[in-house]
Amino acid sequence: xxxxxAAPPRPSLWVRYTSSSPIVVTVFALVLGLVVGALIIITxxxxxxxxxxxxFHGWDGxxxxxxxxxxxxxxxxxxxxxxxxxxxxxxxxxxxxGKGWTNTLTxxxxxxxxATPLVIVSIGVGIAFQTGLFNIGANGQAVIGGISGxxxxxxxxxxxxxHLPLTLLAGIAGGMICGAVPGVLxxxxxxxxxxVTLMFNYVAYAFLLFMVLSxxxxxxxxxxxxxxxxxxxxxxxxxxxxSSGLRVSFGVFVAALVxxxxxxxxxxxxxxFDFRVTGANPSAARASGINAxxxxxxxxxxxxxxxxxxxxxxxxSTTHYIDGGFLIGNAGIGFTAITVALLGRNxxxxxxxAALLFAALGVGGRNMQAATGxxxxxxxxxxxxxxxxxxxxxxxKEIFRLRGVSTASVQLATTGWGS
Amino acid sequence: MxxxxxxxxxxxxxxxxxxxxxxxxxPGQIHSLLGENGAGKSTLMNVLFGLLRPDEGEILIxxxxxxxxxxxxxxxxxxxxxxxxxxxxxxxxxxENVVLGFEPTKSFDRVDYRRATEDIERLSQQFHLDVDPDxxxxxxxVGLQQRVEILKALSHDAExxxxxxxxxxxxxxxxxxxxxxxxxxxAAGKSILFITHKLKEVKAVADVITVIRQGHVVGTAEPSxxxxxxxxxxxxxxxxxxxxxxxxxxxxxxxxxRDLVVxxxxxxxxxxxxxxxxxAGEVMALAGVQGNxxxxxxxxxxxxxxxxxxxxxxxxxxITNLTPRQALDAGLGHIPEDRQRDGLVLSMSVADNLxxxxxxxxxxxxxGTRDLAAVNDNAVRLVHDFDIRTTSIQGPAxxxxxxxxxxxxxxxxxxxPLEFLIASQPTRGLDVGSIEYVHRQxxxxxNHGNGSLIVSSELDEVLALGDxxxxxxxxxxxxxxxxxxxxxxxxxxxxxxxxxxxxx
Numbered sequence: 001x002x003x004x005x006a007a008p009p010r011p012s013l014w015v016r017y018t019s020s021s022p023i024v025v026t027v028f029a030l031v032l033g034l035v036v037g038a039l040i041i042i043t044x045x046x047x048x049x050x051x052x053x054x055x056f057h058g059w060d061g062x063x064x065x066x067x068x069x070x071x072x073x074x075x076x077x078x079x080x081x082x083x084x085x086x087x088x089x090x091x092x093x094x095x096x097x098g099k100g101w102t103n104t105l106t107x108x109x110x111x112x113x114x115a116t117p118l119v120i121v122s123i124g125v126g127i128a129f130q131t132g133l134f135n136i137g138a139n140g141q142a143v144i145g146g147i148s149g150x151x152x153x154x155x156x157x158x159x160x161x162x163h164l165p166l167t168l169l170a171g172i173a174g175g176m177i178c179g180a181v182p183g184v185l186x187x188x189x190x191x192x193x194x195x196v197t198l199m200f201n202y203v204a205y206a207f208l209l210f211m212v213l214s215x216x217x218x219x220x221x222x223x224x225x226x227x228x229x230x231x232x233x234x235x236x237x238x239x240x241x242x243s244s245g246l247r248v249s250f251g252v253f254v255a256a257l258v259x260x261x262x263x264x265x266x267x268x269x270x271x272x273f274d275f276r277v278t279g280a281n282p283s284a285a286r287a288s289g290i291n292a293x294x295x296x297x298x299x300x301x302x303x304x305x306x307x308x309x310x311x312x313x314x315x316x317s318t319t320h321y322i323d324g325g326f327l328i329g330n331a332g333i334g335f336t337a338i339t340v341a342l343l344g345r346n347x348x349x350x351x352x353x354a355a356l357l358f359a360a361l362g363v364g365g366r367n368m369q370a371a372t373g374x375x376x377x378x379x380x381x382x383x384x385x386x387x388x389x390x391x392x393x394x395x396x397k398e399i400f401r402l403r404g405v406s407t408a409s410v411q412l413a414t415t416g417w418g419s
Numbered sequence: 420m421x422x423x424x425x426x427x428x429x430x431x432x433x434x435x436x437x438x439x440x441x442x443x444x445x446p447g448q449i450h451s452l453l454g455e456n457g458a459g460k461s462t463l464m465n466v467l468f469g470l471l472r473p474d475e476g477e478i479l480i481x482x483x484x485x486x487x488x489x490x491x492x493x494x495x496x497x498x499x500x501x502x503x504x505x506x507x508x509x510x511x512x513x514x515e516n517v518v519l520g521f522e523p524t525k526s527f528d529r530v531d532y533r534r535a536t537e538d539i540e541r542l543s544q545q546f547h548l549d550v551d552p553d554x555x556x557x558x559x560x561v562g563l564q565q566r567v568e569i570l571k572a573l574s575h576d577a578e579x580x581x582x583x584x585x586x587x588x589x590x591x592x593x594x595x596x597x598x599x600x601x602x603x604x605x606a607a608g609k610s611i612l613f614i615t616h617k618l619k620e621v622k623a624v625a626d627v628i629t630v631i632r633q634g635h636v637v638g639t640a641e642p643s644x645x646x647x648x649x650x651x652x653x654x655x656x657x658x659x660x661x662x663x664x665x666x667x668x669x670x671x672x673x674x675x676x677r678d679l680v681v682x683x684x685x686x687x688x689x690x691x692x693x694x695x696x697x698x699a700g701e702v703m704a705l706a707g708v709q710g711n712x713x714x715x716x717x718x719x720x721x722x723x724x725x726x727x728x729x730x731x732x733x734x735x736x737x738i739t740n741l742t743p744r745q746a747l748d749a750g751l752g753h754i755p756e757d758r759q760r761d762g763l764v765l766s767m768s769v770a771d772n773l774x775x776x777x778x779x780x781x782x783x784x785x786x787g788t789r790d791l792a793a794v795n796d797n798a799v800r801l802v803h804d805f806d807i808r809t810t811s812i813q814g815p816a817x818x819x820x821x822x823x824x825x826x827x828x829x830x831x832x833x834x835x836p837l838e839f840l841i842a843s844q845p846t847r848g849l850d851v852g853s854i855e856y857v858h859r860q861x862x863x864x865x866n867h868g869n870g871s872l873i874v875s876s877e878l879d880e881v882l883a884l885g886d887x888x889x890x891x892x893x894x895x896x897x898x899x900x901x902x903x904x905x906x907x908x909x910x911x912x913x914x915x916x917x918x919x920x921x922x923x
Contacts, residue, residue, distance in 0.1 A: 268791070270784045277775065280764045287723060287753065287761040288776035289744030 022345060029389035033382040038073045040381060041374060048072050076374050083367020084111050084360035102245040107363065109246040115359035116251040116317065117310040122337040122355055123262045124306030126346035130266060131299040132279035137182060137197025138307040139334025140204030141175040143327050145308020146315050147211050148174030150227055150322050153234030155217065163233040168254065171312025172305040178204065179304015180297065187293035209324050225324030236317040249317035258306060262348040275299055307334060339387045358383055420481060420497055420578035420610050421445055427476035429462055436462040438634040439476070444579065449601055449611045451625035455653055455850035456821065459634040460614045464581050468500050469493040499572025500581045505564055509557035514539055516556055517571045542573050546603050562593030569600065579610040586620055590708050591878055591910035598624045616653070618646045654851050662858045665866045667886050670699030673870035674839050679729035681719040689715035691894035692729070697870045702861065704885025705874040708913050712894035713874045714756060717843050721753045722746035733838055747776050750838030754828050754845050762828045765817035769809050770798035772816045773831050805830035806856065822853030829860055840864055840871035846880060858883060878906060
């Protein structure tokens with residue numbers, strides 16, 4: 001039409017750079033998250049506050065206060081980095097002497113260990129989001145998947161070649177059953193999936209307690225809420241052998257397979273095309289002959305199945321048993337997955353990076369707490385601020401004066417509460 | 420009131436919507452602003468009404484520079500606007516709507532309805548508006564609702580009325596009476612700015628015509644100018660206003676609808692026993708004012724709305740109550756009424772949209788995996804064959820203009836093997852050039868011996884395309900006529916007169 005005839009002037013390099021990719025907005029959001037975190041450290045650390053109160057007590061009051069501030073903030077973020085990725089000094093030491101590799105690699109191993117199930121469950125949530133569905137019940141689905149997988153892994157006995165796949169499949173099946181219920185209810189009765197999935201989390205927790213307290217699944221001879229332990233043949237073994245001392249397991253390959261599957265599903269398959277059309281425009285999907293009911297049910301089966309897989313991977317690669325506190329509270333990766341999927345814009349590779357970032361913040365936060373006494377909650381604050389700024393690109397744009405970051409380049413992850 | 424715009428320029432980023440636009444409206448004059456969609460008419464009116472601030476240029480009222488900061492100031496200066504989409508509260512009475520925001524009060528801040536009602540009756544009589552002040556707005560036909568908008572402007576002592584595409588929603592009869600009202604307003608000294616892209620109306624009512632294209636004034640014309648002159652000024656090239664059709668040579672019956680009953684969204688009967696036949700090589704045009712059951716009728720045909728009773732057969736095969744998928748597979752092509760809601764996924768690429776309803780069909784997919792090379796080849800071919808103007812087939816459909824979005828749908832439907840084409844409002848909101856194009860495609864499809872059903876509330880379109888014209892009124896077919904009958908008699912059918920009374 002007539003609008004497009006006027007050729008816009010060539011934008012500057014900076015504008016093209018910043019408007020070219022939503023990754024840039026994410027990076028700025030990360031920076032902002034760290035800035036907000038620093039402000040919180042400054043305003044809550046007694047040593048820093050004392051130094052600022054004392055700025056008139058001597059000629060060097062202000063430089064001293066600044067020094068204390070940078071030291072504290074620096075120490076916090078340094079411990080977060082060294083605790084989640086690598087300590088450069090330790091790395092150099094290992095490289096020169098060839099010793100201490102376990103200690104050097106533990107942080108990154110822990111980050112990957114935590115990220116592995118998070119990637120899997122977040123991809124499940126992301127696929128649901130792409131279909132226009134909110135799966136708020138991924139945590140419950142992961143719990144059920146963890147239970148069913150651990151039941152197979154601990155109460156059946158067979159060689160690894162059968163046992164491990166069956167254990168993982170049991171986890172997928174458990175999550176699928178748990179995800180199918182809200183899917184079928186939404187498709188055939190119109191029940192809102194947010195309510196149903198949310199409530200199903202509580203069903204899952206109650207079922208978990210029942211299983212670990214009142215059934216043969218409970219560890220024999222135990223009164224506590226703890227399950228039997230998986231046979232070694234059902235476990236995801238450490239990647240570098242159990243003598244390495246590194247927990248990162250063959251679960252990363254499971255996650256990699258899931259990423260590859262999700263990429264094919266969303267970008268190459270006819271089914272994924274139906275998902276995306278349904279998610280982007282349900283009316284057009286209907287007019288194009290897409291069966292909304294089957295799309296909803298299948299999307300929920302996949303989403304729930306992946307959540308269940310995440311649950312069993314978590315058990316099979318770390319604890320090998322589950323207890324009554326499995327995936328409750330801060331460990332509820334099914335809830336973290338919602339923000340991770342949002343941060344990764346529901347794209348498989350985006351989710352991988354987002355999950356690694358969140359895992360690093362969580363693992364590093366624990367190290368920071370141990371090293372500096374700054375509570376782990378700071379990591380949660382930083383995570384939240386990042387998500388907040390990613391979800392509000394306009395704000396980031398204003399703060400950094402990023403002209404030309406079109407709102408289209410940062411698509412809303414979901415279509416809202418409407419169904 | 421004399422209104423003058425001098426060098427108005429309005430830019431949105433790098434795009435100039437209005438470029439040095441100057442025009443002058445004299446008192447008692449009906450000044451037509453003619454231009455295609457996207458030419459910058461609405462931007463100009465929003466500038467004039469204070470909703471947008473111009474980057475350059477000034478507005479003069481009676482020879483004095485009069486900056487307009489907001490719509491309140493526009494109203495105080497005597498400018499009234501009748502929007503394309505009415506700004507009325509449906510459950511309020513006419514009087515309540517007219518005084519809304521400017522309520523005359525008596526003691527203790529009570530609204531003085533009696534005075535307001537008297538004012539409305541006086542204005543209504545003076546300009547032959549014929550509106551009952553106590554009627555509830557939602558019970559009024561669209562034409563009368565529009566008069567309420569006009570009344571609202573007049574009650575604020577408007578001396579200049581801006582009418583933004585006022586005829587888009589009206590029946591031919593309502594258009595005639597609107598024009599009579601416009602003339603009586605002008606006779607009483609009011610100035611009128613009449614925005615439209617419809618050539619017939621401009622010629623019928625305007626004193627002066629200013630044509631704008633791509634944000635520029637391309638010239639002024641007298642109402643005596645021919646339609647094709649005006650069209651070529653508006654589009655910038657010669658336009659063929661009539662579609663050339665090969666002789667009508669109907670074949671066997673293709674689509675047969677018998678006693679179809681369909682419910683509307685609110686559970687009321689929307690389609691009430693409609694029977695219709697369409698033959699091969701025939702375009703059946705379904706005319707009617709919008710909201711008389713056409714939408715529901717088409718939705719029932721393509722499987723998007725359940726049929727309560729009656730039958731639909733295609734080539735003798737019963738296709739009643741199929742799913743949309745089955746209807747597509749049976750060979751029904753569908754150009755939906757609301758292209759952005761039902762026809763496209765705006766956030767997805769042009770290439771994906773071109774296979775939106777055939778993604779699983781060979782060659783676009785094999786064993787559940789899409790063949791993106793085939794999808795792209797298809798897109799390249801259709802973009803070329805159907806002249807879709809796009810910078811990239813991977814770009815989102817939202818980046819296309821309305822006309823090109825419609826071409827995507829037309830290309831998608833006409834490029835697959837069809838038994839029958841159903842097109843709803845196929846040229847709504849399109850510019851003259853795109854209308855010409857879509858019409859040619861539909862007629863070409865017909866000339867190949869295919870049957871089609873075209874639903875339109877535009878009488879011009881119905882007359883241009885239809886080999887026969889069925890008129891729908893309140894869910895029933897009020898008559899099936901030949902396109903050679905007069906516009907008036909079709910207009911009468913559209914308002915519910917049956918064919919016996921209309922065929923005079």
